[in-house]
Amino acid sequence: MNSRTQRIGWMVPAALALVALSALGSGMVINEVAWSGTAASASDEWIELYNPTDAAIDLTDWTLTFGEAVIHLGRVEGATVEVRRTSIAGGGYYLLERTDDETVPDVEADVLYKGSLPNTGTALVLRDGTGITIDRVDPSEDGWPAGTAADGEPRYASMERADPLGEAAGWRSNDGVTRNGADANGDPLNGTPGEENSARVIARCAPRVEHHAPMADAVVSGTAVIEWTATDPDGPAEALRILIELSFDGGTTWEILATNLSNGGSYAWDTTLHPDSEDVRLKVTAEDPAGHRGASESEAVTIRNEGA
Numbered sequence: 001m002n003s004r005t006q007r008i009g010w011m012v013p014a015a016l017a018l019v020a021l022s023a024l025g026s027g028m029v030i031n032e033v034a035w036s037g038t039a040a041s042a043s044d045e046w047i048e049l050y051n052p053t054d055a056a057i058d059l060t061d062w063t064l065t066f067g068e069a070v071i072h073l074g075r076v077e078g079a080t081v082e083v084r085r086t087s088i089a090g091g092g093y094y095l096l097e098r099t100d101d102e103t104v105p106d107v108e109a110d111v112l113y114k115g116s117l118p119n120t121g122t123a124l125v126l127r128d129g130t131g132i133t134i135d136r137v138d139p140s141e142d143g144w145p146a147g148t149a150a151d152g153e154p155r156y157a158s159m160e161r162a163d164p165l166g167e168a169a170g171w172r173s174n175d176g177v178t179r180n181g182a183d184a185n186g187d188p189l190n191g192t193p194g195e196e197n198s199a200r201v202i203a204r205c206a207p208r209v210e211h212h213a214p215m216a217d218a219v220v221s222g223t224a225v226i227e228w229t230a231t232d233p234d235g236p237a238e239a240l241r242i243l244i245e246l247s248f249d250g251g252t253t254w255e256i257l258a259t260n261l262s263n264g265g266s267y268a269w270d271t272t273l274h275p276d277s278e279d280v281r282l283k284v285t286a287e288d289p290a291g292h293r294g295a296s297e298s299e300a301v302t303i304r305n306e307g308a
Contacts, residue, residue, distance in 0.1 A: 027053045029135045030064075030124055031093070034158040034191055035117040036149040040183035044103040045117050048193055049094040049126070052164045056089050061129030064096065066122045069115030071096065081112040093194045107181045107194045119149055137171075146171035148190075158191030162199040172199040177291040205234045207286035207294035218301045226267045230286040230294070237263055240286045246274075247281040251297055254283060277303045 031050035038044040047064065051057050060074035070078035073094075074086045081099070088094045088110075097109035098116075121139025128134050139145065147159030154176030162170040174190045178198035181189045192198060209230045226244060231237050242261035245254040258267055263286070274280075280303055285295035 027051060027055075027134070028057055028088070028126060029161060029164050030126055030137050031161045031164055032158050032191060032193065032197060033117070033124065033137065033144075033147065034156070034189075034193075035121075035144055035147055036119060036152075036156050038103070038183035038189060039156050039187060040185040042150070043098065043116070044184060045098040046103050046109075046191075046193060047096040047124070049088065049096070050161075050164050051088045051090055051092050051094070054090040056087050056092075058087050059094070060086050062134075063127050064124065065127070066117060066124045067115070069113070071111065071113045071115070073111060079113045079115045081114055083111055084108070085110040095193050102184050104181045104189065104193050105184060119143070144171075146173045148173055154190045156190055158189070158193075160192065160197035160199045162197070162203070164197075164200075172197075172202075174198050175202060175293075178202070202292060205232075205288070205290070205292045207232045207240055207288055207292065209284055209286050209294055209296075219304050220269075220271050220301055221303070221305045222271060224269045224271055226269055226282065226284070227265060228284055229265055230263050230284075232286075232288050235288050235290075239263075239289050242267075243285040243287070244269075245283045245285070247283070247297070248274075248277050248279075250279055250300075251281050251283075257282070271303050272305050274303055276306055 029050050029052065032048035034046045036042060062073040064071045064073065072078055072080045074083060076083060094110045095104065095107060096111045096113055097103040098113060100112060101109045121143035124137040125133055126135045144159055148155060148157040150156065157174040157176060159171050160174055162172050174192065175198045176190050178192060178201045179188050179190060180192045180195040183189055207230050209228050230240050230242065232240055240263040242263055243259050244257040244267055246257045247254045257269065261267060279300045281297045281300060283295060283297040285293055287293045
């Protein structure tokens with residue numbers, strides 16, 4: 001067995017990698033969808049629109065449709081139960097709650113509607129007063145592109161648009177840390193109705209971790225030093241805590257290698273505690289005091305202690 005010390009490192013991007021996209025010319029976007037309801041009731045569904053422009057937008061004669069439901073944003077017709085506001089200010093949010101205002105009781109609804117969003121996914125289409133499609137959300141073959149139901153983690157997480165200024169949607173589940181509003185039982189929602197999506201907060205606040213050396217196809221034995229540099233865009237790097245995990249099945253399952261490490265930038269990994277293996281993945285997570293995380297896995301390495 002060779003006990004020499006090796007140094008390995010890799011790029012660990014933030015928890016959420018966002019693709020730069022050109023700005024929408026139309027303005028309004030479908031910004032958040034709680035298609036599974038809330039922990040208080042699976043029927044407590046809600047939808048949020050967002051105006052990323054600086055100008056107010058008149059929603060008279062606009063519609064939001066899914067399945068057979070046609071929600072009119074300017075009058076009581078079709079699936080619309082009540083209309084409380086027909087315009088949205090620049091940078092403002094517009095909340096649609098199913099059936100009544102007890103879905104998100106501490107955030108006032110702008111429209112109450114009837115109709116259920118299927119958990120298997122459905123197309124959501126936003127049209128202006130002339131019938132032009134302004135924005136739409138299409139499910140994939142597997143259903144909704146994000147969000148969780150009762151068995152998810154976190155449970156009943158809303159589906160959030162990652163970049164409301166983007167030409168393509170790009171959806172993420174609420175992270176269960178950045179939240180706003182309560183459900184009908186008074187418990188915190190895993191969503192952000194009326195406030196900035198967690199995906200945007202993560203993009204701005206999540207820790208960044210950079211590599212010091214490449215590790216593609218690395219063979220490690222004895223003691224291998226895992227190296228990183230973690231920074232926090234909205235706080236001191238010294239406050240970050242580090243978690244390192246290993247996977248021996250290509251990233252399907254993970255086991256903890258080290259937890260609650262200070263952000264010292266390196267960790268001595270005793271590879272002799274593990275059997276010789278190929279396609280071993282390492283994952284570093286940097287977490288700030290607010291609970292925002294940056295995490296990613298390494299490229300594959302090989303543990304080879306016997307005969308080294």
